[in-house]
Amino acid sequence: MPSGDTEPLMKASGNLAPATSQDMPSAICTVHAAFWLTVVAGIAVAIVDIVVMKTIWAMIVALCAPLIFVVIFGILVLLPPRCGCIGFSGSLQISLIQHPDYVFTRLTMPIFNFMQGMELCDNAFCQRARASVGKNYVYAGMVSISEWQIVKKTLTSGQARTTYLGAQPLANTPKVDRSVFLLELQNLDKDDNHDGFRDCFYHYMFREGFQERVDSANSKKLWEQLAEDYKTMPHGVGDLFFTENDKGLRGFLIKYFFYVMLDIDANDPEVMKTLVKLMGGDTAIALAYLWPFAGHNQSAIKAVDDLIFGSSVMGKFKEGEEKFKKMTKLELTRLSTCIFRLAAVTGTLQLAKTITGGLSMPPFEDMDKIDVAAEWDKLDLGDDSALENFILEVGRLFPPVSSVHHIATEPFSVTIQGKTVDFPTGTKILVPTNLAMTDKEVWGVDAFKFNPNRPGLQENSMVFANVGPLGSRVCPGMRIAMDTCMGVLSVLGKIRRGS
Numbered sequence: 277m278p279s280g281d282t283e284p285l286m287k288a289s290g291n292l293a294p295a296t297s298q299d300m301p302s303a304i305c306t307v308h309a310a311f312w313l314t315v316v317a318g319i320a321v322a323i324v325d326i327v328v329m330k331t332i333w334a335m336i337v338a339l340c341a342p343l344i345f346v347v348i349f350g351i352l353v354l355l356p357p358r359c360g361c362i363g364f365s366g367s368l369q370i371s372l373i374q375h376p377d378y379v380f381t382r383l384t385m386p387i388f389n390f391m392q393g394m395e396l397c398d399n400a401f402c403q404r405a406r407a408s409v410g411k412n413y414v415y416a417g418m419v420s421i422s423e424w425q426i427v428k429k430t431l432t433s434g435q436a437r438t439t440y441l442g443a444q445p446l447a448n449t450p451k452v453d454r455s456v457f458l459l460e461l462q463n464l465d466k467d468d469n470h471d472g473f474r475d476c477f478y479h480y481m482f483r484e485g486f487q488e489r490v491d492s493a494n495s496k497k498l499w500e501q502l503a504e505d506y507k508t509m510p511h512g513v514g515d516l517f518f519t520e521n522d523k524g525l526r527g528f529l530i531k532y533f534f535y536v537m538l539d540i541d542a543n544d545p546e547v548m549k550t551l552v553k554l555m556g557g558d559t560a561i562a563l564a565y566l567w568p569f570a571g572h573n574q575s576a577i578k579a580v581d582d583l584i585f586g587s588s589v590m591g592k593f594k595e596g597e598e599k600f601k602k603m604t605k606l607e608l609t610r611l612s613t614c615i616f617r618l619a620a621v622t623g624t625l626q627l628a629k630t631i632t633g634g635l636s637m638p639p640f641e642d643m644d645k646i647d648v649a650a651e652w653d654k655l656d657l658g659d660d661s662a663l664e665n666f667i668l669e670v671g672r673l674f675p676p677v678s679s680v681h682h683i684a685t686e687p688f689s690v691t692i693q694g695k696t697v698d699f700p701t702g703t704k705i706l707v708p709t710n711l712a713m714t715d716k717e718v719w720g721v722d723a724f725k726f727n728p729n730r731p732g733l734q735e736n737s738m739v740f741a742n743v744g745p746l747g748s749r750v751c752p753g754m755r756i757a758m759d760t761c762m763g764v765l766s767v768l769g770k771i772r773r774g775s
C-alpha cells in the first residue's frame with residue numbers, strides 16, 4: 277500500500293470525513309461470526325456422527341454446512357439487485373469491505389467483484405442504483421461515491437490504484453520485470469513510474485512522423501474505404517458496419533490507429549489477420565485481460581507484441597531514458613498492445629458507434645429515445661467546435677468508460693443511505709464519472725436531455741478521466757480519439773447528405 281501522501285478524498289474539504297474510529301466495527305455480530313459458527317457446528321455434528329451415530333451422511337451434510345452458508349449468502353447478495361434491491365445487496369457487503377483479510381471475505385468477494393463489476397459497466401444500471409440508493413453506495417465490493425466535488429477532486433489528484441479497469445477486475449496485464457500497466461500504477465509520489473511511463477507512451481505514439489502519417493495518402497485511402505463501407509454495408513443499430521472486425525468501423529479504427537501511431541500497415545492481409553485476433557469482437561478482450569478468463573489468448577497477444585516491437589516507430593526507441601523512468605522497448609511494446617486493445621480500439625469504437633447511431637443510448641430517463649442520428653443530420657459538419665460539442669454531449673450521457681477507480685490510503689467514512697459508515701485503508705473506491713456527468717445539481721434539471729450547446733460542457737466533461745482541461749491521469753489518447761470521431765462524423769455525415 278502506498279504511503280506518504282494524503283488520501284485525495286480527505287483533501288476535498290467538507291465532503292469526505294476521516295473514519296469515526298481508527299478500528300473498524302467488531303465482526304462479532306456480523307456474517308463473519310455466523311460463518312465460523314457454521315464451521316464449528318459442522319465439525320461438532322461430524323464428531324457426534326463419527327462417535328455416536330456412525331452414519332456417514334450426517335457428517336457429509338455437516339461438513340458441507342459452511343459451503344451452503346457461502347452459497348446462500350452469495351444468492352442474497354447477487355439476487356436482490358435483479359429485483360431492484362441494490363441497497364440490500366450493498367449493505368451485506370459492508371462488513372466484507374471492513375474486514376478484507378477475513379476468510380469469509382476472501383471466499384466470497386472475488387465473485388461479487390467480477391459479477392457485479394460487470395453490472396457497473398452498464399450505464400443505465402448505475403443510474404438506477406443512484407436513483408434507488410443515493411449518490412454513495414456499496415456494490416461489487418467497492419464504495420461508489422458520485423458527489424460531484426469528490427469526483428472532481430479525485431480526478432485532479434494523485435491516486436493509488438490496483439488492477440482494475442473502472443469496476444472490472446483485470447488480470448494478465450503487461451509487465452516485464454515490473455508492472456507497466458498505467459491504469460494500475462499509482463501516481464502519488466514523484467518517484468512513481470506512472471508519469472514517466474505515460475510520457476514515454478505519448479512520446480513514441482504521437483511525436484515523430486505521427487502528423488505526417490495522419491495527413492498521408494495512406495490515411496486518405498483508409499478514410500475513403502470507411503466511406504465506401506458505409507455506403508455498401510447496412511448501418512442501423514447493431515448492423516454489419518458496426519459489428520464486422522476487418523471492415524466497417526472497427527476495421528477502419530484498427531488499420532488507422534496502428535498506422536498513424538505505430539506505422540504498421542494493416543492493409544497487408546496477414547498483418548490485419550494478426551491484429552484482428554486480439555482487436556476483434558468482445559471475446560478476445562475477455563480471454564486476454566478480464567479476470568477470471570484472462571491469459572487464454574497469449575498467442576494473440578504475443579503476435580501483436582511482435583508486430584509492434586518490429587515497427588519502425590519502435591525502431592527509434594532509445595533505452596535507459598531517465599525522464600521515462602528507464603522504460604524499455606519491450607515494456608513499451610507490451611503496454612501498447614494492451615492499451616490498443618483495452619482503450620484505443622474499444623473506447624473509440626464505442627464512442628464512434630454511439631455518435632453515428634450504431635448503439636442505442638442507455639435506457640434511463642428517456643435517454644434511449646434520443647435520436648442521435650437525426651441530431652447528427654442537423655449538425656454543421658464544417659464547424660469543428662459544433663462537432664466536438666456533439667461528441668462530448670453524447671459521451672456525457674453515454675461515456676465509453678463509465679468510471680475509474682482508486683484505493684483509499686487512509687481509513688475514511690461516508691454516508692450511505694443516511695448512515696455514516698467507516699471503511700479501512702485499502703478500500704476500493706469507484707469514481708463514477710457517468711453519474712457525475714449527469715448530476716442534476718451540476719448540470720441542471722435537464723441533465724438527461726441531449727443539448728450539445730449546454731453551458732459548461734467543455735469545462736466539466738469527464739469522458740477522458742479529465743475535468744475539462746484538468747486532470748492528474750487524463751487519457752493520453754483523448755486528442756486522437758476526438759479527432760477521429762470528428763472525422764467519422766464529417767466523412768460519413770457527408771455521405772448521408774448525398775454529397
Ligand code: HEM
Pocket residue numbers: 440441442458459474477481615619620621623624625627675676677679680681739740741748749750751752753754756757
Ligand atoms: C473515445 C475513446 C477513449 C475514451 C473514452 C478513453 C477514456 C479513458 C479513460 C476514462 C481513462 C482513465 C482510465 C483509468 O484511469 O482507469 C483512459 C486512460 C488511458 N487511455 Fe484512453 N480513452 C479513449 C481512447 C484512447 C486512445 C485512442 C488511446 C491510445 C492512443 C488511449 C490511451 C489511454 C491510456 C494510455 C490511458 C492510461 C492513462 C493513465 O493511466 O495515465 N485511450 N482513457
